[in-house]
Structures are given as structure tokens and as C-alpha cells.
Amino acid sequence: xxxxxxxxxxxxxxxxxxxxxxxxxxxxxxxxxxxxxxxxxxxxxxxxxxxxxxxxxxxxxxxxxxxxxxxxxxxxxxxxxxxxxxxxxxxxxxxxxxxxxxxxxxxxxxxxxxxxxxxxxxxxxxxxxxxxxxxxxxxxxxxxxxxxxxxxxxxxxxxxxxxxxxxxxxxxxxxxxxxxxxxxxxxxxxxxxxxxxxxxxxxxxxxxxxxxxxxxxxxxxxxxxxxxxxxxxxxxxxxxxxxxxxxxxxxxxxxxxxxxxxxxxxxxxxxxxxxxxxxxxxxxxxxxxxxxxxxxxxxxxxxxxxxxxxxxxxxxxxxxxxxxxxxxxxxxxxxxxxxxxxxxxxxxxxxxxxxxxxxxxxxxxxxxxxxxxxxxxxxxxxxxxxxxxxxxxxxxxxxxxxxxxxxxxxxxxxxxxxxxxxxxxxxxxxxxxxxxxxxxxxxxxxxxxxxxxxxxxxxxxxxxxxxxxxxxxxxxxxxxxxxxxxxxxxxxxxxxxxxxxxxxxxxxxxxxxxxxxxxxxxxxxxxxxxxxxxxxxxxxxxxxxxxxxxxxxxxxxxxxxxxxxxxxxxxxxxxxxxxxxxxxxxxxxxxxxxxxxxxxxxxxxxxxxxxxxxxxxxxxxxxxxxxxxxxxxxxxxxxxxxxxxxxxxxxxxxxxxxxxxxxxxxxxxxxxxxxxxxxxxxxxxxxxxxxxxxxxxxxxxxxxxxxxxxxxxxxxxxxxxxxxxxxxxxxxxxxxxxxxxxx
Numbered sequence: 037x038x039x040x041x042x043x044x045x046x047x048x049x050x051x052x053x054x055x056x057x058x059x060x061x062x063x064x065x066x067x068x069x070x071x072x073x074x075x076x077x078x079x080x081x082x083x084x085x086x087x088x089x090x091x092x093x094x095x096x097x098x099x100x101x102x103x104x105x106x107x108x109x110x111x112x113x114x115x116x117x118x119x120x121x122x123x124x125x126x127x128x129x130x131x132x133x134x135x136x137x138x139x140x141x142x143x144x145x146x147x148x149x150x151x152x153x154x155x156x157x158x159x160x161x162x163x164x165x166x167x168x169x170x171x172x173x174x175x176x177x178x179x180x181x182x183x184x185x186x187x188x189x190x191x192x193x194x195x196x197x198x199x200x201x202x203x204x205x206x207x208x209x210x211x212x213x214x215x216x217x218x219x220x221x222x223x224x225x226x227x228x229x230x231x232x233x234x235x236x237x238x239x240x241x242x243x244x245x246x247x248x249x250x251x252x253x254x255x256x257x258x259x260x261x262x263x264x265x266x267x268x269x270x271x272x273x274x275x276x277x278x279x280x281x282x283x284x285x286x287x288x289x290x291x292x293x294x295x296x297x298x299x300x301x302x303x304x305x306x307x308x309x310x311x312x313x314x315x316x317x318x319x320x321x322x323x324x325x326x327x328x329x330x331x332x333x334x335x336x337x338x339x340x341x342x343x344x345x346x347x348x349x350x351x352x353x354x355x356x357x358x359x360x361x362x363x364x365x366x367x368x369x370x371x372x373x374x375x376x377x378x379x380x381x382x383x384x385x386x387x388x389x390x391x392x393x394x395x396x397x398x399x400x401x402x403x404x405x406x407x408x409x410x411x412x413x414x415x416x417x418x419x420x421x422x423x424x425x426x427x428x429x430x431x432x433x434x435x436x437x438x439x440x441x442x443x444x445x446x447x448x449x450x451x452x453x454x455x456x457x458x459x460x461x462x463x464x465x466x467x468x469x470x471x472x473x474x475x476x477x478x479x480x481x482x483x484x485x486x487x488x489x490x491x492x493x494x495x496x497x498x499x500x501x502x503x504x505x506x507x508x509x510x511x512x513x514x515x516x517x518x519x520x521x522x523x524x525x526x527x528x529x530x531x532x533x534x535x536x537x538x539x540x541x542x543x544x545x546x547x548x549x550x551x552x553x554x555x556x557x558x559x560x561x562x563x564x565x566x567x568x569x570x571x572x573x574x575x576x577x578x579x580x581x582x583x584x585x586x587x588x589x590x591x592x593x594x595x596x597x598x599x600x601x602x603x604x605x606x607x608x609x610x611x612x613x614x615x616x617x618x619x620x621x622x623x624x625x626x627x628x629x630x631x632x633x634x635x636x637x638x639x640x641x642x643x644x645x646x647x648x649x650x651x652x653x654x655x656x657x658x659x660x661x662x663x664x665x666x667x668x669x670x671x672x673x674x675x676x677x678x679x680x681x682x683x684x685x686x687x688x689x690x691x692x693x694x695x696x697x698x699x700x701x702x703x704x705x706x707x708x709x710x711x712x713x714x715x716x717x718x719x720x721x722x723x724x725x726x727x728x729x730x731x732x733x734x735x736x737x738x739x740x741x742x743x744x745x746x747x748x749x750x751x752x753x754x755x756x757x758x759x760x761x762x763x764x765x766x767x768x769x770x771x772x773x774x775x776x777x778x779x
Contacts (some may be wrong), residue, residue, distance in 0.1 A: 040251045044483060045336050045400065046085060053367075058694035069520045071629050076169075076170050076171065076510070077139060077170050078135070078139065078169060078176045078192060079170075079171050079172075079175075079176055080705070081170075082242075082338075083170050084170055085434070086167070086170070087170040090168045091395050092688060094125070094128075094129060094168060096643075097124065097125030097129060097277060098120065098121075098124040098125060098272050098273055098274075099118075099120055099124045099125040099126050099129050099130070099272045100125065100129065101273070102118075102150055102271075102272055103129075105135060105270050106118065106130065106133060107133060107136075107137065107186070107272045107359075109268035109270060110133070110137055110216075110249070111137070112268075113267060113268045114240055114244065114246070114247060115240065115247075115248045115249075115250070115267040115268075116247070116248075116249050116250070116266055116267065116268050116269075116270060117203075117249075117250045117252060117257070117260055117261065117267055117268070117269050117270070118130055118249060118250070118251045118269075118270045118272070119252055119253070119254050119257045119269060119270070119271045119272065120251070120253075120254075120271070120272030120618060121253065121254070121272070121274055121422070121426050122253070122274075122422075122423050122426035123426050123427075124272045124275070124612060125272075125274065126165055126209060126220070126239055126251045127152075127157075127220050127221070127251065128161060128165050128168065129159055130150075130220075130249060130251060131148055131150040131165065131195070131218050132165060132168065132169060132193070133221075134148045134150075134193075134218060134249060134670070134699060135147070135148050135169075135192050135193045136215060137215075137216065137247075138192065139192070141215070143192070143215065144215075144339060145214075145215030145218075145245045146211075146212065146213045146214040146215040146248065147192045147193060147194070147213065147214060147215060147216075148193045148194070148214065148215065148216045148217075149193075149195075149196060149201060149211075149214050149216075149217055149218065150193070150194070150195070150196070150218040151195075151196060151197065151198040151201050151217075151218070151219050151220055151221070151228075151229065151232065152195060152197055152198065152220055152221045152576045153198055153221040153224035153226045153228075153229060153378070153599065154197070154221070154224075154378065155181040155182065155197055155199070155224075158179050158180075158181050158195045158196060158197050159179050159181065159195075159588070161179075161195050162177055162186070162194075162195040163378070164176060165177055165193065165195070165533070166570040169193075171717075173186065173189065174186045174187065174188065174191075175188060175191065176190070176192050176193065177191065177192065177193045177194070177195075177196060178190065178191040178193075178194045178195075178278045179196060180194060180195075180196040180197070180200045181196065181197050181200065182197065182199065182200065182520060183520075183618065183622045183624075183625050184621060196224055197228075198219075198221075198228035198229045198232060199216075199226075199227075199520075200233060202228045202231055202232060202467065203467075203520060205235065205471060205476075206467070206470055206471065206518075207344070207519065207696065208218050209239075209243055209471060209474035209476050210239050210243055211239060211243075211246070211477070214244075214246070214650055215245070215246065215247065215249050216246075216247040216248075216249060217234075217236065217246070217247070217249070218249045218250075218251065219232060219233065219248070219249070219250045219251065219252075219510075220251040221249065222251070222252055222256065222380060223252065223253045223255075223256060223419055223423070223451075223452075225451070225452060225453070225454040225455055225456075225482075225483075225498065226455050227455045227456050227459060227461075227463075227464050227571070230367065230454055230455070230456050230481050230482055230483070231464060231467070231468075231479060231481070233250075233263065233481075233482060234480045234481045234482070235471065235476055235479050236248055237264070237480055238476050238478060239476070241360065241457065250264075253419055253422070253423070255418065255419045255450055255451060255680050256451065257269070257364050259451075259482060260482075263480070263482055264362075268481040275426075278425060278428050278432075278433050278434065278435055279433070280425070280434075280435045280437060281434060281435065281436050281437065282437045282438035282439065282440055282441050282444075283297075283436060283437065283438055284439055284443070285438060287394075287396070289327060290394050290438055291322065291622075293324060293438055293455045293577065294312055294323060294392055294394075294438070295326060295327060296328060296434055297354040297392055298310060298312075298331070298341070298372055298392075299330075299331070302331075302370060302392050303772040306389065306390075307370075307392055308370070308387060308389020308390050308433070308757060309370060309371040309372070309373065309387045309390070309392075310370065310371070310372045310373070310388075310389075310390040310392065310588050311372075311373045311375065311388050311390070311392070311393070311424075312372065312373065312374050312375070312391075312392045312393050312480060313375060313376060313377075313392065313393045313394060313424055314374060314375070314376050314394055314399050315376060315400035315413060316376055316397070316398045317347050317376060319376070319394075320346075320347060320374045320375065320376060322558075323347070323374050324343055324345045324374055325559065326345050327341075327372060327374070328343050331343070339369055339370055340369050340370070341369075341370055341371075341372055342369050342370070342372070342594045343371075344371055344372065344373045344374070345374050345375075345376065346374065346375040348377075356468055360497070362767055371387075375399045376397060376398075377399075377416065379422060388427055388428060388433065389432065389433045389434070390428075390434050390435075390436070391424055391425065391427055391428055391433070391434075391435045391436070392431060392436045392438065393416075393421065393435065393436070393437050393438065393439075394438045394439070395415060395416055395421070395437060395438060395439035395444070395448075395549055396413060396414065396415055396416060396439075397413070397414065397415075397416050397420075397505035398410075398411040398412065398413050398414075399411070399414055399453075399458065400411055400458070400459075400706075401458045401459060402459050402460045402489070403707075404460075404486070404489045404491075405488070405492075405678070406489050406675070406677065406678040406680060406707075407460075407492070407661060407662075407677060407678075407707050408495075408565060408675075408678075408680065408706065408707055409460070409706050409707065410706060410707035410708065411706065411707075413709055415439075415443070415447045415448045415449075416448060417448055417450065417451050417453070418444070418448045418449070418450050418451075418454040419450065419451050420452055420672060421437075421444065421448065424507070424645040427535035433561040434725065438595075440526070445520050449671075453741035454482065454483040456483060456485040457485055457486065460489075460493070461485055461489045461490060461492075461493040462492075462493040462496050462497060462522070462523050463522060463523060464493070464511065465490065465493040465494060465497060466497060466502060466509075466516065466517050466523050466603055467517065469502075469503070469508065469509045469513065470513075470514065470517040470674065471666065472508075472509075473509065473514075473637065487525045494507070496523070496524075496661065497513065497523065499660075499661065499729055499731075499732045500513075500516070500523055500524065500527045500658070501513070501527075502516050502517075502527075504617060504758035512530065515530060515633060515635075516530065518629055518633055519629060520625075521545060521549060521626075523658075524658040524659050524661070524662075525545050525548070525549075525658060526657030526658070527657055528541055528544075528545070528654050528655050528657055528659065529541050529542065529545060529626070529630075529654075529658075530635070531653070531654045531657030531658060532635075532650075532651075532654035533635050533636045533652075534654075535650035535653050535654050536638040536641070536647075536650060537641075537647055537651045537654055538630065538635070538636070538637050538638055538652040539637070539638070539639070539640035539642075540583055540640060540642050540647065540651050541629060541651065541654050541655075542623055542630070543582070543583050543586050543587075543623060544579050544582060544583060544651075544655070545622070545623075545626060546586070546619040546620070546622040546623035546626060547583075547585070547586055547619050547620070548582070548703055549622050550615050550616070550618040550619040550622055551612065551614075551615040551618065552612065552615060553582070553585050553586075553589075553611055553612050553615045553616050553619065554569060554610065554612065554687065555610045555611060555612050557610075558610070560569075561610070562608070566692065568608075568609045568610050569609075569610065569687070569692070570692055570693075571609075572584045572585045572588065573692060573693055573697075574689060575689075575693070576648055576652075576692070576715060576717060576718060577689060577700070577716055577717025577718050578689050578690075578703075578714075578715045578716050579651070579655060579703075579715065579717045580648070580651070580689075580717065581689045583642060585611065585616075586616070586623075589602075589605075589606070589611070589616045589620075590620075592605040592606075594618075626712065632709075648691045652701075652717065652718075652719060652723060653726075653727060654699055654721065654726070655717065655719075656701060656723055656724065656727045657727050659701050659702075659703070660701070660724060660727060660728035660729075660732065661676075661677060661699070661732070662701060662702050662705070663675075663676040663699065663702075663724060664676060664682065664699075664700055664702060664713060665680075665698060665699050665700075665720065665741045665744075666696055666697070666698050666699075666700075667740070667741075669696070670696070671683055671684060671696050672699065673713060674739075674741065675705070676739075676741055676742075677736065678737070678738060678739070679711070680705075680707065680711065681699055681711065682705060682712060682713045683710065683711060683712055683715065684696075684700075684712070684713060684716060685714045685716075686712075688714070688715075688716055690716065690718075697718035699718065699719050699720055699721060699724075700713070700716040700717065700718055701716065701717050701718075701719045702714065702715065702716045703715035703716070721744055721745050721747075722748050722752060723743060724748070725745055725748050725749040725752060733749075734744065
């Protein structure tokens with residue numbers, strides 16, 4: 037590697053990239069003496085002074101002592117497992133060492149790709165590694181996340197989210213452009229990571245030259261070893277233990293305990309930021325209001341407390357190092373970050389000295405029988421508890437656990453459940469059907485998904501016409517798999533081609549895929565926010581309101597002189613500018629896909645009565661399984677497929693306009709305290725019976741709603757023909773509706 041060449045500039049490439057010793061005996065003076073002579077092998081330019089500064093920081097990482105062992109194993113084996121705690125350096129250093137290996141063999145088998153479970157760590161790691169390698173981001177080192185590609189054809193090392201590498205397998209099943217694949221962040225047990233772990237076993241057999249490196253926490257080691265067999269293991273020594281304080285108490289008293297601890301830490305005079313792990317986003321909001329109210333008065337002796345809510349699902353910000361804040365603000369500050377799972381992966385600050393952990397979470401669990409998710413409150417796993425402990429940047433930090441040691445040992449399971457066991461598998465099954473076309477149909481998963489979930493996924497794909505009579509992907513299903521969206525949304529886009537509303541449907545798809553465009557209601561400005569939002573309301577429902585918001589945002593962006601003006605426009609209307617910007621990126625990619633596969637694209641006609649009806653038809657073509665009826669005229673909506681009752685969300689356009697349609701199509705429904713259906717638009721029984729598959733209707737459970745639909749079907753049924761007459765379809769089969777071909 038580079039540090040070895042500093043000792044011997046004329047050394048051979050093999051000695052340079054596979055050093056026999058990782059100790060730099062020449063020290064800092066030797067480094068500075070050779071600085072002007074060193075060229076970066078990745079771009080051919082001289083190293084900067086910052087490279088040597090970062091090199092010394094890298095050498096202090098716990099994983100650095102294992103570099104020689106890792107490189108030897110990588111040379112001799114096809115699969116290498118690296119076991120180490122968080123912050124040991126494996127996510128940043130192992131991919132760089134793999135890049136050195138690829139350079140030593142002149143990239144004859146390809147470059148390096150490293151997966152992550154979340155977008156923010158993917159970007160941050162790419163930026164950090166590009167800095168450490170002294171190269172430009174987007175050239176030698178890049179990243180790929182959903183709807184954003186910062187790479188070129190010359191990129192040597194790319195970081196990407198696991199779902200993006202999975203999607204890449206649809207066009208390149210054997211990942212021929214990579215010589216080394218690094219699977220990192222696997223403790224999150226996302227569906228994409230588990231699928232990659234299973235599929236890559238077959239890819240490795242087909243490509244003996246391919247190398248696979250798996251970065252894992254120690255608790256997952258035995259499971260991975262059993263899955264991949266007898267493969268080399270590189271174990272990184274653990275750091276010194278941090279101080280752990282257990283403070284057991286009643287769950288309802290957790291907020292009081294958190295507030296008391298924050299104030300005690302702040303008044304103690306000890307420096308460092310505080311991270312608080314709560315159960316869910318609702319708890320984050322409650323804690324934010326409470327801490328802001330109780331700690332709003334600056335303390336001249338101890339400085340100001342800055343409360344930062346970090347919502348993991350929206351992933352709206354990353355925790356920046358404290359010295360940046362201190363340079364911009366002369367007054368001393370201590371930040372209190374309020375987050376929840378999977379916030380462990382989003383916090384990468386060296387200024388954290390205190391962590392407060394409630395020890396429980398609200399995990400999303402999908403029920404295939406009712407096609408809905410619920411938030412289940414349960415203890416976190418021991419692996420999550422360990423990850424939260426390792427956020428502390430040094431052994432001088434303190435972890436306050438609001439649970440007993442007995443709770444940790446008896447109630448916490450060792451590992452968090454795999455997502456394939458608790459999530460909707462429809463998208464995964466669609467992908468597996470697509471990849472089976474390339475001969476990679478067998479996927480040896482670490483954990484078997486529930487048969488009921490797999491059957492429901494297959495049933496839904498059949499309803500959506502994605503499968504043929506043999507259970508393989510239909511031509512329609514192949515096109516659906518091209519879109520990086522939920523299959524129901526993909527179906528709606530394809531149906532919009534028939535109904536001449538592709539432009540509007542792409543906008544809807546982008547807006548529901550991006551985070552909510554409406555900012556959290558600010559305290560004290562609720563009425564002002566609602567007044568602003570009402571200007572965007574559309575009488576036909578939330579899907580149409582989202583089109584209004586996006587069109588207004590686009591108009592503002594076109595007429596604004598700078599990005600700052602656009603942000604100001606959004607701020608004045610209580611809209612999330614980052615979410616709208618992401619919606620624009622999502623829409624641009626969807627437009628590219630539509631053009632690439634040459635789908636018909638009609639001119640936009642939003643606002644006309646015919647266009648409104650066509651949009652409803654396109655939505656219903658994909659979301660006929662998500663219909664509800666107001667059973668009593670007071671806003672109590674009964675799901676068509678089961679007996680769950682829900683209400684319109686308070687911020688729905690119908691709630692704000694005080695209108696209660698009888699039949700609605702909804703985009704989201706989670707079983708929770710309030711049972712809200714979100715993003716709703718009015719529909720009718722007549723539209724449903726025209727567009728929903730007949731066999732789906734036949735499988736609906738008996739109910740009053742089904743009787744109403746049957747009556748609508750009877751009204752729309754053609755009059756019986758007399759003997760000898762032929763139906764129009766029998767006379768002219770070519771006049772059959774195009775919709776029949778789609779379904």
C-alpha cells in the first residue's frame with residue numbers, strides 16, 4: 037500500500053500493495069521526507085499533505101493491525117469474513133484494501149463495490165474514503181443510492197445501497213464489472229442484503245475469480261460461518277469497554293428519566309454531545325417538545341443545549357462533528373440528538389460522549405392476511421444495544437440504559453429479526469422471478485420467510501398480471517420489474533399508458549416515493565401551515581393535491597434566480613424542500629425508464645374532467661386491493677379485504693375540506709393507535725368492477741361492501757343476447773379493450 041512505498045519508493049507493486057509489515061518504522065519524518073516523491077497510483081498525481089494526516093489517523097484504527105492478515109486471505113481465498121465492532125474501521129478501510137488488490141491485478145476482473153443498508157452512510161463513507169485515498173469523489177471513488185448516481189465508467193471503488201446492487205443484478209446477473217464485492221452493514225438484515233448473501237453463493241460458483249468480503253459484527257459470525265462454510269476469518273480486537281449505567285424504571289417514566297439525565301449531564305460540566313435512543317418517531321416528537329420546553333433558557337455557565345430530532349425513516353440530516361458548529365457559533369453548545377432505530381447507522385460523530393438508551397423499539401411488522409403493517413413495541417436486540425454502545429467515541433463515554441441487566445439478558449434476543457420475516461415480500465418475489473430468467477433462481481437465504489408471506493406475495497403478483505399461467509414472469513411483469521417502485525405503483529404507471537395520463541402518474545409516483553412534502557407542523561404555527569396547505573388542495577383527493585404541490589414547486593424553481601429562493605419559497609409554505617427535490621430526481625429517473633422501454637407518453641392534460649377520470653382509472657388498476665368504504669357516513673372506513681376500520685388522516689385533503697367520500701382508494705394503511713389511511717382519493721363501485729380482476733372480486737370475503745359491488749357489476753353487465761346473435765367481441769375480437777391485454 038501507499039505507506040509501504042513511502043519507505044521504499046522503488047519497491048515492486050506486489051510489495052507495495054501486500055506489505056509484510058504494517059508498522060511504519062520511519063515515522064512522521066520519513067513520511068514528510070518522501071512526500072514530494074510520492075504519486076497516487078489511483079490517479080497518478082502527487083499526494084497532498086492531507087493524505088499523510090489522514091493516513092496517521094487510519095493507522096490508529098483498531099482494524100489496521102489486521103491489514104496483512106486480510107490481504108493474505110484475500111489473495112488465497114474467494115470469501116473472507118471480517119468480524120469487528122462498529123467504529124473499528126472496517127467500513128472505510130476494507131474497501132480501500134480491496135481497491136489496492138484490484139489495482140495490483142490491473143483491474144482485469146473489475147473494480148470494488150461496497151454495500152450499505154442506508155443512504156446517508158453510503159454517501160458519507162464515499163466522501164470519507166475519497167478523502168483518505170486523495171482522489172475525487174465521483175471519479176475514482178463514487179456512490180450509488182436510489183435515484184442518485186455519482187459514478188463514472190472509470191470509478192474504481194463505489195459505495196452503494198444494497199438494493200441498488202440487487203437491481204444491478206437484473207441487467208448484469210453475475211456482476212461482471214466487479215472483481216471484489218464487499219457486503220457491509222449486514223447486521224441490519226435488510227431484504228436486499230439477505231437476498232445478496234443468498235444469490236452471491238451461485239455467482240461465486242459461476243465466477244471463480246470473483247472475491248466476496250463480508251463485514252459482520254461478532255454476534256452474526258456463527259450464522260455466517262454456517263452459511264458459507266469453512267472460510268477465512270479476520271477478527272478485529274474489541275475496543276476498551278465503556279462505562280454502562282443501568283437505571284431500571286417504569287416505561288411510562290422514561291421521558292422523565294431522560295430529561296433528568298440530560299440536565300444532570302449538562303450541569304455536570306463534562307463535555308460532549310448526547311444521543312438519546314427512543315422507541316419511535318412519535319416518542320421523538322414528544323421528547324423534542326419536552327426537552328425544548330424545559331431547557332429553553334441558555335445557561336451562561338454551561339452553555340446552550342441544542343436539541344436535534346433525527347427521524348430515521350426520513351433520514352433528514354446527519355450528525356456533523358461539533359467543531360464545525362463551534363467555529364460558526366462563539367457560544368459553547370451541547371447537542372442532544374433524539375433518534376430511534378435505525379439511527380445507529382446515521383450517527384457518525386466523534387463528539388458523542390453520552391448515550392441514553394430506552395431499550396425498546398416499535399418495529400414494523402407486516403401481516404399478509406390483511407395486507408397491512410403494524411408497529412409492534414418490543415425490546416431491541418443485544419446486537420442493537422451493542423451498536424448503540426459503540427457510538428461512544430472513546431472509553432471515557434457513558435452509556436445510560438433505562439432497563440435492568442436482567443432485562444438485557446432475558447428479554448433481548450441476540451439478533452434483530454431479519455426483514456424477510458416481518459416485511460411485505462411482493463417486491464422481493466418480483467425480483468426473484470426476474471433474476472430466475474438469468475438462471476439464478478435459487479437463493480439460499482439466511483432465514484426462511486414465512487410461507488404465508490410468500491403465498492400472499494405470489495397471489496398479489498398474480499392479481500397484478502405479473503405472472504403467467506405457469507407462475508413465471510409475464511411480459512407485463514418483466515416491464516413492471518424495470519421500475520424501482522412497489523409493484524402496485526409500477527402497475528399504475530403501465531395502466532396510465534393506456535389511459536393517456538403517464539405524465540400525471542409519474543408525478544404521483546415520485547411524490548409518494550419521496551418523503552412527505554409537508555413539513556412537520558411547527559409549534560405555534562399550525563394554523564398558518566394549514567392555511568398555506570389548503571391552497572394546494574384538490575377536490576378529487578390527495579393524489580391530485582400532490583400533483584398541485586409538485587407543479588407549484590416546479591413553477592417556483594423555474595422562476596427563481598437561485599436555489600436559495602426555492603428553499604425560501606418552500607419554507608414560507610411549510611413544505612419540505614429536500615423532499616420535493618428528491619421527488620424531482622425520482623420523477624426524472626422514471627421518465628428515463630419510460631423512454632428507454634419505449635412506453636407511450638401522452639402530453640399532460642391535468643385539470644380536465646377526462647384526465648381526472650383517467651388518473652383514477654390508472655390508480656385503481658394498481659391499487660384495487662386498497663379500497664375502503666365509509667360504512668356509517670361518519671368517516672369510519674372499512675377495508676374491502678378485511679374487517680379493519682380506519683379513519684382519514686387529519687391532514688388529508690378530505691379532512692381539511694370536511695368532505696367524507698363513501699369509497700376511497702388509499703396508498704398507505706398501518707395498524708396503530710389511530711388506524712389512519714393516508715394519501716386517499718375518491719373512487720366508485722363502478723370503476724372498481726370495471727378495472728379490478730374478476731377473480732380478485734370473487735375471492736373477497738362476504739360483506740355489505742361486496743354486495744354493493746355486485747349490484748354495480750349487475751348494472752354494468754351487457755344485456756343478454758338472443759339466440760343466433762354474437763357479442764361484439766365474438767364478431768370483432770380485435771376491438772377488445774386494450775386494458776384486457778394489460779390484465
